[in-house]
Amino acid sequence: MKLFRKFRLRTLAPYLFYLSLWDITTDFCYLASRPMISNFFWWLSVSTFMMNLFGPALILVFGQIFNTFLNTMIFKIEKFCFSQFISEIHNLIVLSHAFVFKTILDQNIPKQKAIYRTAFLIHITFESFPQLVLQSVTNQKFHIWTEPFAIVSLLSSITMIAMALFVAVKTDKYYL
Numbered sequence: 001m002k003l004f005r006k007f008r009l010r011t012l013a014p015y016l017f018y019l020s021l022w023d024i025t026t027d028f029c030y031l032a033s034r035p036m037i038s039n040f041f042w043w044l045s046v047s048t049f050m051m052n053l054f055g056p057a058l059i060l061v062f063g064q065i066f067n068t069f070l071n072t073m074i075f076k077i078e079k080f081c082f083s084q085f086i087s088e089i090h091n092l093i094v095l096s097h098a099f100v101f102k103t104i105l106d107q108n109i110p111k112q113k114a115i116y117r118t119a120f121l122i123h124i125t126f127e128s129f130p131q132l133v134l135q136s137v138t139n140q141k142f143h144i145w146t147e148p149f150a151i152v153s154l155l156s157s158i159t160m161i162a163m164a165l166f167v168a169v170k171t172d173k174y175y176l
Helices: 002-006 009-034 040-076 082-096 096-108 109-140 149-171
Strands: none
Touching: 009 040, 009 149, 040 082, 040 096, 040 109, 109 149
16 A cells, blocks of 8 residues: 555656557557457457447446436436536546546546546456457467567556556545
């Protein structure tokens, strides 16, 4: 825990931004340049890549729609305002994408910290971890473990998973 307390997320933010960009780039290059075992593996790899690009926004938008429905229709806590609803949806789409980690960390708002953590965990759940598995299976099948690019792509996914777990622990106030 002392190691976690030592690092500040604000100082790691630029590195996390570039690491995320690097991870997505290496996964795209791996997908474009390597043969896949079957069409199913190719489609699975493409879908994880696309899920990384659009997944956080879609999940958070559906969550906001459900939250608005609960607050306006079920609990009747607030009145429905279409312009406010569209503004909140727009903010979620802007904040949820994996490339905006630095701007989220620069503002110390708890809701944005939760969105930051959610976007990072969605990134590793739907993109980094599946790519790690798919690339490992492909490397094993075609015996391309010695190629530098195959190792770089795997290491970037592993690093992204480790950093996502670090951010999840670091942004949760109960752990520290």
